[in-house]
Amino acid sequence: MVSFKINGETVQARQGWTVLETARQHGVHIPTLCHHEAVEPSGACRLCVVEVVQGKWSKIVISCMYPVAEGIEILTDSPRVKNVRRWILEMLLAECPGSKEIRALAAEYGVSASRFAAHHPDEQCILCGLCVRVCKEVVGVSAISTIGRGVHKKIGSPYQGPAEACVACGSCVTVCPTGAMRARLDAVRGEPKVKLAHGAK
Amino acid sequence: MSNISAVPQPWAERLNSAADLEALRQRLEAGQDPNRPEIIVCHGTGCLANGSPQAAEALKKAIKDAGLDAKVVPGIKITGCHGFCSRGPLVVVRPQGLFYQRVQPEDAQEIVQTTLIEGKPVDRLLYVDPVSGEHIPHEKDIPFYKHQERIVLRNIGKVDPTDLGDTLVRGGYQALAKALFSMTPEEVVQQVEASGLRGRGGAGFPTGRKWRSALAAVAKKGGPVYVVVNGDEGDPGAFMDRTIMEGDPHAVLEGLILGAYALGAHQGYMYVRAEYPVAIKHLGIAMEQARALGLLGENILGSGFSFDVQVNRGAGAFVCGESTALFTSIEGRAGEPKPKYVRSVEEGLWGRPTVLNNVETWANVPQIVEKGGAWFAGIGVPHSTGTKVFSLVGKVNNVGLVEVPMGIPLQDIVEKLGGGVPGGQPFKAVQTGGPSGGCLPERLLDLPLDFDALTEAGSMMAAWASAACARCSTASARARAASRTSWTCAAWPRPSRTAPCAPWAAAPPTRCSPPCNTSRTSTWPTSRTTSARPGCARTSSPTA
Numbered sequence: 243m244v245s246f247k248i249n250g251e252t253v254q255a256r257q258g259w260t261v262l263e264t265a266r267q268h269g270v271h272i273p274t275l276c277h278h279e280a281v282e283p284s285g286a287c288r289l290c291v292v293e294v295v296q297g298k299w300s301k302i303v304i305s306c307m308y309p310v311a312e313g314i315e316i317l318t319d320s321p322r323v324k325n326v327r328r329w330i331l332e333m334l335l336a337e338c339p340g341s342k343e344i345r346a347l348a349a350e351y352g353v354s355a356s357r358f359a360a361h362h363p364d365e366q367c368i369l370c371g372l373c374v375r376v377c378k379e380v381v382g383v384s385a386i387s388t389i390g391r392g393v394h395k396k397i398g399s400p401y402q403g404p405a406e407a408c409v410a411c412g413s414c415v416t417v418c419p420t421g422a423m424r425a426r427l428d429a430v431r432g433e434p435k436v437k438l439a440h441g442a443k
Numbered sequence: 444m445s446n447i448s449a450v451p452q453p454w455a456e457r458l459n460s461a462a463d464l465e466a467l468r469q470r471l472e473a474g475q476d477p478n479r480p481e482i483i484v485c486h487g488t489g490c491l492a493n494g495s496p497q498a499a500e501a502l503k504k505a506i507k508d509a510g511l512d513a514k515v516v517p518g519i520k521i522t523g524c525h526g527f528c529s530r531g532p533l534v535v536v537r538p539q540g541l542f543y544q545r546v547q548p549e550d551a552q553e554i555v556q557t558t559l560i561e562g563k564p565v566d567r568l569l570y571v572d573p574v575s576g577e578h579i580p581h582e583k584d585i586p587f588y589k590h591q592e593r594i595v596l597r598n599i600g601k602v603d604p605t606d607l608g609d610t611l612v613r614g615g616y617q618a619l620a621k622a623l624f625s626m627t628p629e630e631v632v633q634q635v636e637a638s639g640l641r642g643r644g645g646a647g648f649p650t651g652r653k654w655r656s657a658l659a660a661v662a663k664k665g666g667p668v669y670v671v672v673n674g675d676e677g678d679p680g681a682f683m684d685r686t687i688m689e690g691d692p693h694a695v696l697e698g699l700i701l702g703a704y705a706l707g708a709h710q711g712y713m714y715v716r717a718e719y720p721v722a723i724k725h726l727g728i729a730m731e732q733a734r735a736l737g738l739l740g741e742n743i744l745g746s747g748f749s750f751d752v753q754v755n756r757g758a759g760a761f762v763c764g765e766s767t768a769l770f771t772s773i774e775g776r777a778g779e780p781k782p783k784y785v786r787s788v789e790e791g792l793w794g795r796p797t798v799l800n801n802v803e804t805w806a807n808v809p810q811i812v813e814k815g816g817a818w819f820a821g822i823g824v825p826h827s828t829g830t831k832v833f834s835l836v837g838k839v840n841n842v843g844l845v846e847v848p849m850g851i852p853l854q855d856i857v858e859k860l861g862g863g864v865p866g867g868q869p870f871k872a873v874q875t876g877g878p879s880g881g882c883l884p885e886r887l888l889d890l891p892l893d894f895d896a897l898t899e900a901g902s903m904m905a906a907w908a909s910a911a912c913a914r915c916s917t918a919s920a921r922a923r924a925a926s927r928t929s930w931t932c933a934a935w936p937r938p939s940r941t942a943p944c945a946p947w948a949a950a951p952p953t954r955c956s957p958p959c960n961t962s963r964t965s966t967w968p969t970s971r972t973t974s975a976r977p978g979c980a981r982t983s984s985p986t987a
């Protein structure tokens with residue numbers, strides 16, 4: 243067992259746990275977007291940042307991947323953490339102005355506008371890759387992936403057509419934190435191969 | 444690249460001991476006549492672009508046309524970048540060491556007639572000192588070269604990078620022979636530790652300490668360990684690593700083999716960006732020639748130690764210079780960084796202990812092993828030992844590549860080596876360290892260039908792209924360009940140390956609107972994930 247402090251309270255964790263897992267175990271709220279217990283964390287959204295204080299110095303880390311260690315002190319809502327989160331939310335707002343969830347979360351931190359230019363007013367996807375990870379790790383088919391890179395990166399299927407591998411399970415839609423995948427699923431799975439129910443031939 | 448030097452090509456034989464290597468070196472040396480005229484034509488990227496192949500062709504033709512005495516046929520040697528790229532195409536005539544700049548094919552005949560036949564310099568092709576207006580005939584007297592100390596670049600511009608024989612004559616692979624036959628791996632690590640060598644790729648992490656932790660990780664985990672060369676050099680305007688790989692590939696290779704010997708690695712990788720085709724080609728040729736001679740591969744020099752390398756090409760992403768992204772790229776996946784909070788000496792390539800070092804770092808290793816860590820530690824300043832290669836670009840008179848001892852004041856680089864700002868314009872700032880660095884204004888001109896001083900000033904040594912900017916607009920444009928580049932990585936786990944003049948680092952904190960009362964919508968995912976799903980593997984059982 244490892245014991246350390248979250249917001250001044252001593253908590254216990256197993257070796258190998260992350261700070262986020264421990265915080266949730268103890269009912270401490272840390273906002274996340276790209277994290278889901280069913281898949282490996284990837285640290286894409288950065289929203290789960292916390293401050294680690296160790297003696298005289300402190301640093302900002304992402305709690306969903308930071309391993310617990312004896313004696314560290316975690317602050318989940320320090321002014322520094324809040325400031326970084328506001329930055330992140332501002333960037334997310336510019337990246338996907340179309341997402342109601344992001345707007346609501348940003349408002350919670352007092353961010354209502356972004357100083358970064360938004361190029362796609364209807365975009366909802368934050369490119370967190372959660373859909374890709376669930377498709378690969380849980381469903382095991384990898385029907386979708388990230389395509390392109392940098393500002394051209396997006397989520398899609400091979401050759402951007404209906405994916406042969408897609409089993410139309412909808413797991414990606416379920417885990418998507420912003421609802422962006424809902425609009426994409428039809429393009430990925432294509433026309434259903436077998437039509438069931440009334441009127442099927 | 445053709446090699447028409449008169450050195451016999453001895454690749455048929457395989458060397459089986461240090462004595463074999465020494466015998467070959469002596470034979471090659473004996474085959475070289477120090478008085479034979481030799482015309483060196485720079486074939487570095489800058490000079491290639493300026494037309495050095497045409498100049499070389501014209502020189503060959505002129506020598507043939509002049510029908511010079513067959514016994515002393517002057518050789519034409521093709522080399523890597525001499526550093527003074529803005530004056531290219533560069534031609535050096537040996538043995539006199541005459542330095543000709545901006546040589547065009549039309550000048551070939553005059554060079555052959557005046558210099559080779561009459562033994563006089565061609566005045567109009569010489570370098571003219573901008574201050575005194577004097578013609579400077581010899582390379583070593585030109586201010587740009589005079590203030591340099593060349594350790595890493597010692598062979599570049601002197602050897603033909605596609606000819607291993609040439610490197611051997613200049614002492615290549617001597618350090619390897621020394622290490623394999625008279626040093627234990629532990630002693631090699633000790634020498635690197637004693638040298639105080641710090642990584643040239645940016646962070647300046649002590650190389651010896653990195654190797655030591657890798658050894659500790661291997662001792663704990665067992666199994667293979669890898670050595671990797673970081674030749675991704677993505678910083679805009681930087682071409683130090685490129686020049687080293689193109690002009691002296693054997694130095695990198697020898698350094699890597701020495702590292703492998705020290706760490707017990709049997710497989711290495713060179714990750715080189717695909718935009719450097721000449722570097723990739725020269726490294727390939729170097730590896731092939733080294734393998735043929737038994738300097739690489741199975742049972743190196745008959746010592747029983749085996750090690751091989753492969754070159755991986757990067758696919759053109761700046762972030763692939765970052766260790767975890769580089770590893771995923773080598774592993775064949777999209778080159779995206781992984782935030783792991785685990786060091787790559789413990790878990791790197793293929794999840795194994797891995798030592799990743801920059802090209803220049805590796806290229807320093809042979810000299811350290813050969814001359815000893817103490818010798819290296821004596822150069823530079825106490826906590827930043829040795830030399831550093833800098834690309835000097837932007838608004839300076841002498842654009843090019845320089846190597847100077849650590850701790851030299853910034854002013855010397857700008858004024859003495861760089862020749863100051865063109866057109867007598869006032870100096871504004873120097874940008875160092877690429878996208879992760881910062882701009883150093885005039886008041887910091889006396890800053891000593893070492894890792895700690897630069898970090899303290901808010902900039903970075905990094906892979907150096909230095910630009911002395913004359914006007915404010917240029918300085919801020921560069922800062923903007925730099926912050927744009929790091930912008931693509933901002934979503935990734937980089938420490939949030941930003942350049943002091945990156946506009947968004949200096950900006951006031953977030954523009955906050957008045958507190959908003961909107962409550963969280965019910966679809967908000969965190970509310971879904973706060974309670975662990977029963978039976979979920981990740982939440983219920985990360986056991987110790």
Ligand SMILES: Cc1cc2nc3c(=O)[nH]c(=O)nc-3n(C[C@H](O)[C@H](O)[C@H](O)COP(=O)(O)O)c2cc1C
Pocket residue numbers: 641642643644645646647648650673674675676677678761762763764765766799800801802804805906932937
């Ligand atoms: C975004 C990013 C880009 C980097 N690019 C390079 C690069 O182009 N070349 C390089 O040698 N190191 C680069 N680095 C540093 C490497 O991650 C690594 O620290 C270095 O290669 C280690 O070698 P060294 O100890 O010899 O410096 C980069 C780091 C980051 C975070």
Ligand code: SF4
Pocket residue numbers: 366367368369370371372373374397414417418419420421422423
């Ligand atoms: S579609 Fe949803 S889950 Fe997939 S990357 Fe975009 S926001 Fe993340």
Ligand code: FES
Pocket residue numbers: 273274275276277284285286287288289290291304305306307
């Ligand atoms: S939840 Fe940790 S980075 Fe997204």
Ligand code: FES
Pocket residue numbers: 485486487488489490491523524525526527528529531532533
């Ligand atoms: S390319 Fe010839 S001097 Fe740099």
